[in-house]
Amino acid sequence: MTNSDIKFQDLKHIWHPCSQMKDYETYPLIPIKKGQGVWLEDFDGNRYIDAISSWWVNLFGHANPYINQKLKEQLDTLEHVIFAGFTHEPAVRLAERLVALTPEGLNKIFFADNGSSAIEVAIKMSFHYFKNKGRIRPTVLSLKNSYHGETIGALSVGDVALYKETYNEILIRSMQVLSPALCDEETALKDLEAVLQKESDHICAFIIEPLVQCAGYMKMYDPSYITKAKALCERYDVHLIADEIAVGFGRTGTLFACEQAGVTPDFMCLSKGLTGGYLPLSVVMTTDDVYQAFYCDYGEGKAFLHSHSYTGNPIACAAANATLDLFENESVIEKNQRLIRSMSEGLARFAELDCVEKIRQRGMIGAFDLKGFAPERRIGMEVYEYALSQGVLLRPLGGSVYFMPPYAITPEELDRVLSVAYEAVKSLRP
Numbered sequence: 001m002t003n004s005d006i007k008f009q010d011l012k013h014i015w016h017p018c019s020q021m022k023d024y025e026t027y028p029l030i031p032i033k034k035g036q037g038v039w040l041e042d043f044d045g046n047r048y049i050d051a052i053s054s055w056w057v058n059l060f061g062h063a064n065p066y067i068n069q070k071l072k073e074q075l076d077t078l079e080h081v082i083f084a085g086f087t088h089e090p091a092v093r094l095a096e097r098l099v100a101l102t103p104e105g106l107n108k109i110f111f112a113d114n115g116s117s118a119i120e121v122a123i124k125m126s127f128h129y130f131k132n133k134g135r136i137r138p139t140v141l142s143l144k145n146s147y148h149g150e151t152i153g154a155l156s157v158g159d160v161a162l163y164k165e166t167y168n169e170i171l172i173r174s175m176q177v178l179s180p181a182l183c184d185e186e187t188a189l190k191d192l193e194a195v196l197q198k199e200s201d202h203i204c205a206f207i208i209e210p211l212v213q214c215a216g217y218m219k220m221y222d223p224s225y226i227t228k229a230k231a232l233c234e235r236y237d238v239h240l241i242a243d244e245i246a247v248g249f250g251r252t253g254t255l256f257a258c259e260q261a262g263v264t265p266d267f268m269c270l271s272k273g274l275t276g277g278y279l280p281l282s283v284v285m286t287t288d289d290v291y292q293a294f295y296c297d298y299g300e301g302k303a304f305l306h307s308h309s310y311t312g313n314p315i316a317c318a319a320a321n322a323t324l325d326l327f328e329n330e331s332v333i334e335k336n337q338r339l340i341r342s343m344s345e346g347l348a349r350f351a352e353l354d355c356v357e358k359i360r361q362r363g364m365i366g367a368f369d370l371k372g373f374a375p376e377r378r379i380g381m382e383v384y385e386y387a388l389s390q391g392v393l394l395r396p397l398g399g400s401v402y403f404m405p406p407y408a409i410t411p412e413e414l415d416r417v418l419s420v421a422y423e424a425v426k427s428l429r430p
């Protein structure tokens, strides 16, 4: 197919995610021919640096030779098998490794196949845990401005109006407390404690995105909030769910964000970077305490009966194992320190620009907000278009411009990303 064939046939049939389809009249689709490392290449030979890791999933570049090799080996061995009553080596190896790498005490793993499903699993497990103990706690507590995915349960516990508001009438029960990313920590903790004190009889879990509310416009907060929130959850006997779907696997500078708070949550949800950006896969990790609340004779009816057809897919597990090999063999967390410094230097320059505020960074995530533009103006799209014309893929969230590059990026390529963003912002007419 030619470039224009693909575009034409695509719009004839395909409904894209996170899109007003009419927008494609103004901002045409870009068919991508191939990817290599941090670069994406279209049919006209234009190359773009994937500075947002294709929606935060890619860690070691596109068409990574090592991951490719491991996938080919797995493909010739076992592509898939039912995961009830059967098991396989890639899943077992992955489970062992994740238990060793995640905070102490997360000994059990439940597989699902995307981030939102992992959130659904964690919510159901937490609710079901209390039910198995004779307590009905139908409400999930979360932070204002949080995002946990877009299936009904996950959407319900999130708080970004853009995704949620339309569906208000069909959502499950949730409550939101002040986010430490939007007010001072003490105020946020007081709000959390007040709600727990009053409502904990109805609340099974408190769910957070540790350190960075990513889809909530890349708002950041300190690890001390998590440490103190965990203590409050313990005091009121409410589960803590750490949604590390976006921040896990090195994004915040440590392998997992919870490490910085020294906290073991009751549930940890992982996806996105888990397979290095190759295949859909997610896991919910939990404690022996939670697991034991479901473990009994069949007739007692306490089992967790959640299932997805592709649970624990061996090819996806092989991609995850290859990704963990790369973390181990190439000291990625230490090597990223250099990139983190480059990003911090590059970000500092934006302070010169009058229309930039709230420059912030947590590890491999950098962001700033644009200010002073008319609210109806789609300022992020202007940045997107300019950057694309200069060979960089950025996708601002509203007026928040952010960088979340693959770890395979070189300091020079990262400089290029930041300079293009700088020029893009400078070129904006007031």
Ligand SMILES: *Cc1c(COP(=O)(O)O)cnc(C)c1O
Pocket (backbone or CB within 6 Å): 114, 115, 116, 117, 119, 147, 148, 149, 150, 209, 214, 215, 243, 244, 245, 246, 247, 271, 272
């Ligand atoms: C992306 C994301 C999800 C949802 O994952 P999907 O695979 O897109 O369903 C949930 N939580 C957070 C924090 C995310 O960034």
